[in-house]
Amino acid sequence: MSAYNSMELMICVASRFLENGATVVVGTGAPCAAAMLAQKMHAPNLMAFFEAGAFAPILPTMPISVGDSRTFYKALMASGMLETMEACQKGMVDYCFLGGAQIDMYGNLNSSMIGTDYDHPKVRFPGSGGANDLASLTWRTMVITPQDSRRFVEKVDFITSPGYLTGKGARERAGLPRGSGPYKVITNLGVLGFDEETCRMRIESVHPGYSIDDIKKNTGFELLLAKKITETAKPTEEELRVLREEVDPYRYIIGRA
Amino acid sequence: MSAYNSMELMICVASRFLENGATVVVGTGAPCAAAMLAQKMHAPNLMAFFEAGAFAPILPTMPISVGDSRTFYKALMASGMLETMEACQKGMVDYCFLGGAQIDMYGNLNSSMIGTDYDHPKVRFPGSGGANDLASLTWRTMVITPQDSRRFVEKVDFITSPGYLTGKGARERAGLPRGSGPYKVITNLGVLGFDEETCRMRIESVHPGYSIDDIKKNTGFELLLAKKITETAKPTEEELRVLREEVDPYRYIIGRA
Amino acid sequence: MQELKTGTKELMQFYDCDEMREYFRKKDKSLRNKLTTVSEAVKNLINDGEYIAVGGFGGVRIPTAILHEIVRQRKKNLGLSGHTATHDFQILVAGECINRCDIAYIIGLEARGLSPNARRAVESGKIKIVEWTNAALAWRYKAAAMGVPFLPARNMMGTDVFKYSAAKEIECPFTGKKLVAYPALHPDVGIIHVHRADIYGNCQIDGIQIADQEMARASKKVIITTEQIVPTEQIRNDPTRTIIPYYLVDAVIEVPFGSYPGNMPYLYYSDEEHLKEWLEVEKDPQKFKEFLDKNIYGVKDFYEYIEVNGGLKKLHKLMQIEKLIIQGR
């Protein structure tokens, strides 16, 4: 078995959650690599939307912007941003991938600011972009992120993208589409999911070489445990070959680990 | 001076109200001929929208449908119906031309039904199509219609397209855009406008060979009189030549009189 | 606070937006070959009682082959979105296929006159109607296409069209202005004829799209007839031109001259003689029955329908008219 770095692992693990025939809005970086890998491995019919208006391209190389020309290279449609957003709002899109500076136990994400006074933030980040839209309107939000306790916090300073807000039923009460919400959080240590009753984050699988305790120690809130916690399957030779040779030969993404 | 029929007269008179640089939504038939004549006479920059989505064509011949291929022959844009309707809603369109089975003193038009029981009409007509939309959303509604007292009635059986509804301020109270409404009604007998204070129909000019009394006799409600009532200028030789040779050489429209 | 009115008619087709999300979630969005036949598409995708919407503009870019097949298969109790429904309405009424209609424009064929048969059907009350306008129905499609339960607009208010509709007045939360709210319209089946499609259902339309972009995105099922099937590569080489993406589509059928006797922009003009014949024979129910036998019930497919009406020679003439080579309109 080849050695692999944590970025390669996260991409491989994420790609396995994308089933054939599903639809996904991808961003740049790891999510894009995960979608491409899935298409080449087990999901040739995984259809990618990009937030700025592209649909189902044959990606020739990694885009650097979710609106750049790579995103609609040989695409089936090059439309506008609202084409993608309204497809999501109609329930046409299964998955989105998001990140953030902070995430809490309900999967709420912060990509706006650090600090408690909106008008005087300690640190200001870009803001929602399309993240809130995708987290609100696609069926299942996936997160790929490194895990540490400054990132996995008890309370995010700002909810940019809705997770389960304050718990079960809160999304629906807030007015968000029924049945949508966070699905998996894939980190360098394991895979986290959400408990169906409480909508709280739980450990579902642990990556090879790490323990449940490693995950807990790197999390700033109490994590639940899935009934059965497995060890994450390592990247296969074939996954790594395709990822390294076909998906990201210039190591734009996998070189970041 | 050539002889002319009443359709030719109505088209020539209507065309004179369309100033250069104005925008107009035209239908098939007389309105289309009036717009084409205006473009060829004094208003080369009169821009025509068609309800189904065409903008600024070079009409090669009379369309038979407001959606047929003639309406976007060499057009500047071939878009969709909502492109036209939303341009109207935004206030971009100065004029529309409508007709109807009945019209009342406030310029309300009926193209839906004759009878008093909606579910059991005596006669059923096509309905609004885009007429209500254009009468609601363009600035000024123009009507070209033959004049008789079964058509010019005290009360229309059904308001399909809004004129001034029940009088001054009624459109605004109903929620329709401020400052819009009927402008001119061009008949085989004269030109009728609307009194600014009462929003009631008034006689503004009388066609050659007819009298104010002829107009009144053919109207089922009391008409006001403009301060100054003129005799309509006859079609000029040049207007008739262009209309007959260039606008409607096959007499599709002008042959109907 | 202003008094807010509401239309007096019942909404005949409305799905909750969360229900529609569940539906669209489950819809098969894989890139699969959807080529089929007219008769299979109608048999499998249009059920008695469902609500349909027809693309194009009544006599322009209409899916005639599907409309004839609906009549031929004697589909019953269909609902219809009457968004400038002219020859399409005439065909469906001739087959007694529809029992309810959201109307903007029906019965008439624009400058050609009114359909005596369609008029009888509506005046007799056999077809239940609710009033709207062309823009209102297009905005209703647009609301559905956007995934929202309604859109606001500024027309229809103050008129009897509003009174006999199922629209509602609302107050703008930002300006306090009175607006009309149009409920989303999700047809059960949208039927659209296009210039070009691939086997998956990625479609291009040349010229105006009328309201088909919105309607395709609003419909639960979509049937596409196309003048020609093109390789997917052609779609991928110009993705800016895709107006309907494949995942909305359930069936694709190649039907050359499929809009006949309607106009197909850039390809052939409408057959005005034949449309006039329709209007004429409708005056006499017996003659009309024979006419329908000859043109619809008694022909086995669309080729034969065109054959009965002049075949290639007629088509050639309509192509020449469209291209302004010979006079006509």
Added chain:
Amino acid sequence: MQELKTGTKELMQFYDCDEMREYFRKKDKSLRNKLTTVSEAVKNLINDGEYIAVGGFGGVRIPTAILHEIVRQRKKNLGLSGHTATHDFQILVAGECINRCDIAYIIGLEARGLSPNARRAVESGKIKIVEWTNAALAWRYKAAAMGVPFLPARNMMGTDVFKYSAAKEIECPFTGKKLVAYPALHPDVGIIHVHRADIYGNCQIDGIQIADQEMARASKKVIITTEQIVPTEQIRNDPTRTIIPYYLVDAVIEVPFGSYPGNMPYLYYSDEEHLKEWLEVEKDPQKFKEFLDKNIYGVKDFYEYIEVNGGLKKLHKLMQIEKLIIQGR
């Protein structure tokens, strides 16, 4: 009845739809030659204090020449719609031209990192901000483009983005569902770079249009820069492709390579070296000042800016990258 919330921030740009109708009624819609220069367009059409919107997607199909000229003419107190504003935001902040921004995405340059200078400007409070999302701002354009005062949607609710926005919750009149209402956004000036335009302002865009179709229809004034001016005949020969009709447009300027250092789909890729240099020099205010002198204040036009950064040779490389002839991204 549900409790309906409202955002806590003030709406920074809103025109009543009847006022906008008056404005659009008076707008000169004649087909006239609108060719002008970058400096004239900025001088005549963009006034201090106005609210602007920038087409494209931050580093893709951006009207760089206009943005530089705004900086060069030292425009002040502009408002901005921050709809994925990346390099465009960076340029305007470098020139200290904006004092308020409706934000969806600012400061960052996507995968490239964050702009230190833009971050300082926002964190210091020099630029007043109100929260939105990409879809929210696009729907705000769309409401304006449709001529309605608001549009409903289903995102943003329950989050702090809503809390620090100027949106409102409403109740759907048909379903009782809670929805968010987005107020129409009419920028005073929309600035868009396109692939092709004629002298009147009829425009074509190849590939995704992002939100420019809506933004052009929403803006009071529109400035177009274009890779090339084409004869109007070319527009008329393919009217399906027109994405912005001329009557919306106030000025047209031919600026070849006008999106540089941004990507122009099908023509040239973004200049990643130069964008990286921007991010790097911003760390040191003195170096940044020299950099701006060299690239903006000290150059007389857009040709010279490109010259300073490698001229034709650089452009040729970016064209080759775009066409996948050489590696890069």
